[in-house]
Amino acid sequence: MVTDAGGTAPFHQELEEHSRPVWDAIFELPFVREVGDGTLALERFAYFIAQDVLYLDQFARVLARGATLADTPATREMFLRHAANVGRVEERLHEDLAPRIGLDVEAVRRQEPAPVTVAYTDHLLRVAHTGTLGELVAAVLPCYWVYARVGERLARRLPDHDVYRQWILAYASPEFHRSVDEQLALVDRLATLAGADERRLMHQWFLRSLRYEWMFWDQAYRTLRWPVAP
Numbered sequence: 079m080v081t082d083a084g085g086t087a088p089f090h091q092e093l094e095e096h097s098r099p100v101w102d103a104i105f106e107l108p109f110v111r112e113v114g115d116g117t118l119a120l121e122r123f124a125y126f127i128a129q130d131v132l133y134l135d136q137f138a139r140v141l142a143r144g145a146t147l148a149d150t151p152a153t154r155e156m157f158l159r160h161a162a163n164v165g166r167v168e169e170r171l172h173e174d175l176a177p178r179i180g181l182d183v184e185a186v187r188r189q190e191p192a193p194v195t196v197a198y199t200d201h202l203l204r205v206a207h208t209g210t211l212g213e214l215v216a217a218v219l220p221c222y223w224v225y226a227r228v229g230e231r232l233a234r235r236l237p238d239h240d241v242y243r244q245w246i247l248a249y250a251s252p253e254f255h256r257s258v259d260e261q262l263a264l265v266d267r268l269a270t271l272a273g274a275d276e277r278r279l280m281h282q283w284f285l286r287s288l289r290y291e292w293m294f295w296d297q298a299y300r301t302l303r304w305p306v307a308p
C-alpha cells in the first residue's frame with residue numbers, strides 16, 4: 079500500500095483494497111468481456127443504454143445535490159461542471175448511439191426503470207438527501223471509477239465494432255479520467271475531515287454502489303424485466 083509522508087494511505091486506496099473481489103468480479107462480467115471483444119448481443123447493449131438513460135437522469139440530480147452540500151467554492155464548481163457533463167458528454171453519447179441500436183430515447187424516458195436501476199438510483203438519492211458530503215462522494219465514486227477502469231482496460235484492444243468502440247473510447251478519454259481524478263482527490267480530502275462513524279458510512283456506501291455497478295451490467299446481460307406485469 080502506498081502511503082503519504084505521514085504514513086497514511088489515501089482513503090481511496092483503502093476503499094479499493096477492501097473491495098478488491100468486487101472489482102475483479104466486474105472485470106469478469108460477461109457483459110464487460112463481450113463489449114470488449116465486440117460479441118455482445120446488440121439487444122443486451124440496447125437494454126443497457128435504455129437503463130443508463132434513466133439512471134443518468136437521477137445521477138445528474140445527485141451531482142446537483144453535491145453542489146448544494148459543497149463545503150468550498152471549488153467543490154461547488156466541480157459538481158456543477160460534472161452535472162453539466164452528464165448532459166454534454168454521456169447523454170449526447172446515448173443520443174448518438176440510440177438510432178444505431180434501435181432505441182428511441184424519448185420513449186425510453188416514458189418507461190418504468192428496471193429493478194436494479196430503481197434500487198441503485200434510490201440508494202444514491204437517499205445518501206445524497208440524508209448523508210454528508212463525504213457520504214455522497216463515496217456513493218458516487220464507483221460511478222466514475224468503475225467506468226474509467228473498464229474503459230481503460232477495454233481500450234487496450236479495441237473491438238472491431240463501431241458502437242462498442244465509441245462507447246469504450248468515451249470512458250477511456252482523458253476528459254473522463256480527469257473528472258475521476260477530481261472525485262478521488264475529493265474523497266481523500268473529505269475522509270481526512272471525517273470522524274470514524276462517517277468514514278465507516280463512506281466505506282459502506284462505496285461498497286454498495288460498487289455492487290450495484292456489477293448488478294447494473296448483470297441486469298442488462300439478462301435483460302431483466304419486472305416479474306408479473308399488471
Ligand SMILES: Cc1ncc(CN)c(N)n1
Pocket residue numbers: 130133134168220221222225291294
Ligand atoms: C450505471 C452507470 N454507472 C456509471 C456511469 C458512468 N457515469 C454510467 N453511465 N452508468
